[in-house]
Amino acid sequence: MYRFLLSRQWVILTLLVLVLxxxxxxxxxxxxxxxxxxxxxxxxxxxxVEAAPKPVGELTSPGHTVPRADYWRTATATxxxxxxxxxxxxxxxxxxxxxxxxxxxxxxxTGGGTVLVNRGWVPFGADQQxxxxxxxxxKGEVTVTGRLKADETTSGSGIxxxxxxPPRHVMLxxxxxxxxxxxxPVLGGYLELTAPTPVGGSPELIAEPDSESIGPHMAYAIQxxxxxxxxxxxxxxxxxxxxxxRDTAAEAAEAPATExxxxxxxx
Numbered sequence: 001m002y003r004f005l006l007s008r009q010w011v012i013l014t015l016l017v018l019v020l021x022x023x024x025x026x027x028x029x030x031x032x033x034x035x036x037x038x039x040x041x042x043x044x045x046x047x048x049v050e051a052a053p054k055p056v057g058e059l060t061s062p063g064h065t066v067p068r069a070d071y072w073r074t075a076t077a078t079x080x081x082x083x084x085x086x087x088x089x090x091x092x093x094x095x096x097x098x099x100x101x102x103x104x105x106x107x108x109x110t111g112g113g114t115v116l117v118n119r120g121w122v123p124f125g126a127d128q129q130x131x132x133x134x135x136x137x138x139k140g141e142v143t144v145t146g147r148l149k150a151d152e153t154t155s156g157s158g159i160x161x162x163x164x165x166p167p168r169h170v171m172l173x174x175x176x177x178x179x180x181x182x183x184x185p186v187l188g189g190y191l192e193l194t195a196p197t198p199v200g201g202s203p204e205l206i207a208e209p210d211s212e213s214i215g216p217h218m219a220y221a222i223q224x225x226x227x228x229x230x231x232x233x234x235x236x237x238x239x240x241x242x243x244x245x246r247d248t249a250a251e252a253a254e255a256p257a258t259e260x261x262x263x264x265x266x267x
Contacts, residue, residue: 028224035217045211064188116190120203146191
């Protein structure tokens with residue numbers, strides 16, 4: 001009845017179905033995990049941004065790797081800006097997606113130590129190779145507030161990022177890199193400045209990270225699972241159609257033979 005399923009065409013189709021179904025199920029779980037990761041990250045951002053500020057020295061130290069649990073943690077620091085060793089970080093975008101620089105300024109803490117402060121975004125100067133005009137930060141001792149971030153390492157590695165770049169240009173915000181340039185220890189990670197607000201709005205403060213949007217991952221997961229359910233259903237529909245077509249063809253082949261058979265003569 002269903003011997004046609006042993007044909008080469010149907011064996012290949014059946015094997016394809018057996019491969020597609022678990023693959024689609026796995027893709028659905030992959031999207032589900034991405035959704036769960038995004039939800040967890042949003043919760044982490046919201047909790048750390050809203051948490052009571054802590055002195056930066058309680059959250060990090062020289063050589064310290066900022067753990068994920070402390071990303072975006074609100075921190076404070078009191079000291080003075082070291083604009084003599086200020087650098088710009090290349091290929092950074094503003095809130096309206098214009099490409100420019102981030103301004104990275106060492107901040108010497110009262111009582112000892114240095115932390116890097118990302119003061120925000122500025123546009124290019126005359127060209128991408130020159131050092132742009134940057135508004136000066138407050139002079140003298142000041143208390144700043146910012147979001148603690150981990151050192152950037154994914155775009156390159158350490159001092160090699162400085163090769164071939166114009167003076168006072170870097171590609172990464174990396175405390176170890178800046179420690180070597182400054183010649184003294186720097187606290188691990190850096191602060192993304194939130195206060196005080198720059199006079200005149202420059203540098204442009206970096207926007208607070210999004211903690212509300214969750215993306216389409218859950219919808220994609222459901223779609224993959226629906227596809228996984230639809231594939232075997234579609235296979236069954238094709239099997240039933242094939243059987244029906246074969247039965248119809250067999251009946252049509254038998255009909256002429258029946259009609260052409262002469263009736264027995266009467267004795």
